[in-house]
Each structure stands twice: as C-alpha cells, then as structure tokens.
Amino acid sequence: FIFQAIRCTLVNCTCECFQPGKINLRTCDQCKHGWVAHALDKLSTQHLYHPTQVEIVQSNVVFDISSLMLYGTQAVPVRLKILLDRLFSVLKQEEVLHILHGLGWTLRDYVRGYILQVGGGLECWCLGPALG
Ligand SMILES: [Zn+2]
Ligand SMILES: [Zn+2]
Numbered sequence: 223f224i225f226q227a228i229r230c231t232l233v234n235c236t237c238e239c240f241q242p243g244k245i246n247l248r249t250c251d252q253c254k255h256g257w258v259a260h261a262l263d264k265l266s267t268q269h270l271y272h273p274t275q276v277e278i279v280q281s282n283v284v285f286d287i288s289s290l291m292l293y294g295t296q297a298v299p300v301r302l303k304i305l306l307d308r309l310f311s312v313l314k315q316e317e318v319l320h321i322l323h324g325l326g327w328t329l330r331d332y333v334r335g336y337i338l339q340v341g342g343g344l345e346c347w348c349l350g351p352a353l354g
Contacts, residue, residue, distance in 0.1 A: 231262045247294035261290035284309045292325040297336035
C-alpha cells in the first residue's frame with residue numbers, strides 16, 4: 223500500500239509526505255501529526271466541494287479518498303463519513319463493497335460508523351505487538 227505525497231495541513235508544519243508510523247499507523251512518522259491532518263490536503267484538492275462535478279467522480283478516486291479515511295482505523299469521524307456517503311452515493315453498490323472490503327471494512331460496519339469485530343489483517347496491525 224503506497225501513499226502518494228500527502229502533505230500535512232497543519233500550519234507551520236513542513237512535512238511533505240505522510241509516513242505511516244510503526245506503532246500507530248495513523249500517526250505520521252515524520253511530523254508526528256495525525257492522519258486526518260494529512261488526509262485533508264488530498265480532500266481539498268478533489269471535487270468534493272463542487273457538487274456539479276460529482277457525476278465524474280471515478281471509483282478509483284473514491285477509493286483513494288476512502289482509503290485515506292478508512293485505512294488502518296476502526297471508526298470514521300462523522301464529518302468524514304458524510305463526505306464518504308456523498309461519494310459512495312455516485313457509485314454502484316458492488317464498487318462500494320469492493321472499496322470497503324479492500325480496506326478491511328464491511329458495509330454493515332461502515333453504516334454503523336465503526337468496526338465492531340476486528341478480524342483478519344487489522345488485528346495484526348493494531349493488536350499484534352501488544353499480544354506478542
Ligand atoms: Zn505535520
Ligand atoms: Zn507528516
């Protein structure tokens with residue numbers, strides 16, 4: 223899983239590219255700021271704020287954005303979920319399911335807004351070191 227350069231959006235931070243932390247995937251290894259602070263850089267450059275263009279949103283763009291929000295986490299902040307809902311509404315359900323499954327989410331978890339049962343790979347990422 224390779225991230226394109228996602229700059230940190232916090233003022234006075236010079237971090238040019240998010241580096242997933244070794245202990246906490248959602249903390250930048252370079253600047254120690256959170257994932258969402260970086261993800262916002264990407265979001266603001268997308269068509270999200272231009273509803274007239276929403277029909278040209280491609281599923282790979284949606285995947286990109288969803289991965290920013292869902293990757294390595296087990297809960298979606300409400301504000302981000304509203305954006306995601308809007309994006310998902312232009313995709314076919316199979317495409318939405320494909321994206322969610324690719325990121326370790328089920329549709330039911332997504333609708334709920336968090337993952338109830340951590341399974342598969344996620345367990346290793348988040349709890350592995352503690353359990354070992
Ligand atoms: Zn930063
Ligand atoms: Zn950073």
